[in-house]
Amino acid sequence: MNLRSSWVAETGQTREDTRLNQIGATTPVNPVQVRSGILPGSYGGLHRLSGFWTEGTALMSVTVHEGRAVVQGDISQGVYPVALTSPVVLNVAPGTDQPRRDLLVIRIYDNLYDGQLRQEAKVEIIQGVPGSPDRPVAPPRSLQLYEIAVPANASAGTGGIPWNSALKDLRTPVVSIGGILPVEGEILPGGYPGQYQDTANNQLQRWDGGKWVAYPEAVGGIVPTSAGNIAGSYVGQYRDSNGLLQRWDGTAWKPAVPGPYFSDNSDFGDTASSTYTSTLGGRANNPFSLTFVAPPSKSVLVTFGSRIKSRNDLYGYMALRLTQGTTLIQDLDDEWAVIAASDNSVSASSTRRLSGLTPGASYTLTAFFRIVTNTAGVKAGFDNTFIRVDPQY
Structure with missing residues (x-):
């Protein structure tokens, strides 16, 4: 597999491995640990997040595309940078008499902490429990990529997996400290007051220590039309509603200058x-x-x-x-x-x-x-x- 990692293998780390993984992407969650996630970016700049994009390419197999990510270990273990330089194909185990939910992950094997006598990074599928409505718990030192819904008795002989509906995207992005985080998927808490994120509806938000708030609150600016029909953050806040200036009165947006x-x-x-x-x-x-x-x-x-x-x-x-x-x-x-x-x-x-x-x-x-x-x-x-x-x- 072409998933390259740094500072995992006891021997054999190449200069190429090290260069590929100098990514500098550490979005903090506390003074020591960072958020596990994928570096944003796409070919042609068309998408927020294309790293480790996955698609069904055969009846019972998926193709995971290239990307770079960081995987945080326990508080004393540090963060593991990884890079997949070419696509990898994984096979999904056949279905049983009940449906199940599998989990596609990036997993770090580090013998120093897990005792499995392996020193490598892998993209792999964690098989779920048949009949359970939940996907399996991600192992330590792993990053969730996708959930895979496997129908009962799914196999190449029974038509395989309906990939158009079977994949649930679980990927989350990370950026360097001070960078603006592009939101994809679950909205996670900020790591420090003053951190910024760009939401899926193109709204810039700032972490105030307890919640994400619209950027205009922090500067007294006017909420743009592109923010959508969101509630105001404080009485007296203004917004541009398709060219009409409105003011938040605590419960509703009303014309800032009523009349005539x-x-x-x-x-x-x-x-x-x-x-x-x-x-x-x-x-x-x-x-x-x-x-x-x-x-x-x-x-x-x-x-x-x-x-x-x-x-x-x-x-x-x-x-x-x-x-x-x-x-x-x-x-x-x-x-x-x-x-x-x-x-x-x-x-x-x-x-x-x-x-x-x-x-x-x-x-x-x-x-x-x-x-x-x-x-x-x-x-x-x-x-x-x-x-x-x-x-x-």
């Missing part, structure tokens, strides 16, 4: 009432209103209007009532109303500033309408009514 708010109704409606009413005859939807959230500045600009028709000597009025839930904040006032007197429809609008609002609270503006008192039965008509609220910052 706009509502309109193009149905014509009229009223003969000389006192304010929110119901217009002939209009399908009553009342007409708009709800908005007060900004941190506590102030908004409110613009509202309508096309109004009455009589050239009888004014029609449109005014707004401001409420917060069931609480009246500002009542109707002719002083702030939009008015017009005309035999024909004329457009009228007004803008005013509302201040002293409670930041983050929801308010509702509701439109009311009336016509001045008259004995002719003239109605005021309203069409294309609208309300717009622009938060001030």
Whole structure:
């Protein structure tokens, strides 16, 4: 086998062995030990991890492709670097009357610690227990590569192993101290605060001593769209949601700059009432209103209007009532109303500033309408009514 190792054999280590295994990849898990794993990299830079990639190449055999890795022993044993320079083919034992799960591993045999009179590194298959839903436990000084699901009675004569579904990838990557770890497979704890990893969804994360957190938390930056729909790390964190700036409020992402708010109704409606009413005859939807959230500045600009028709000597009025839930904040006032007197429809609008609002609270503006008192039965008509609220910052 072409699996080359360093500092295992008592004699016979070549200079070539040593050169191949000068990999410098040690991702720490404590002050003395490092994580066992495979060096990232692929031909053409297309994949995060291609070392020791395995495929079924015959009915009952697999081919393990080239790669480099480190295998950590017990705390006093050190780490073993290995390199496979050309593919190796392994045969899977035939199935029995019950299915089983085998384990493909890189295994270090070191007579100093296991007493097996062997000094070598091997790629091998650990056979599982028939009928057990679990794969076998990896031996000491070994690195898991793949789980192999072996069907009952599998053999070359019965169609072999269905390789498209039989292999479960267990490989994990390692990088040098200070390197950014590309995540493949299981997400493992960090070894020190300040360590970085690049997740499968292209999010950069930092180990804070207890958990992996999104990189923007550490620098106060904006979470990119590529991070996906993940929860925020702290109140006040910002993210780019496909071009829309949002802010995390502790439970949900909300627009960082809410508004403007706009509502309109193009149905014509009229009223003969000389006192304010929110119901217009002939209009399908009553009342007409708009709800908005007060900004941190506590102030908004409110613009509202309508096309109004009455009589050239009888004014029609449109005014707004401001409420917060069931609480009246500002009542109707002719002083702030939009008015017009005309035999024909004329457009009228007004803008005013509302201040002293409670930041983050929801308010509702509701439109009311009336016509001045008259004995002719003239109605005021309203069409294309609208309300717009622009938060001030």
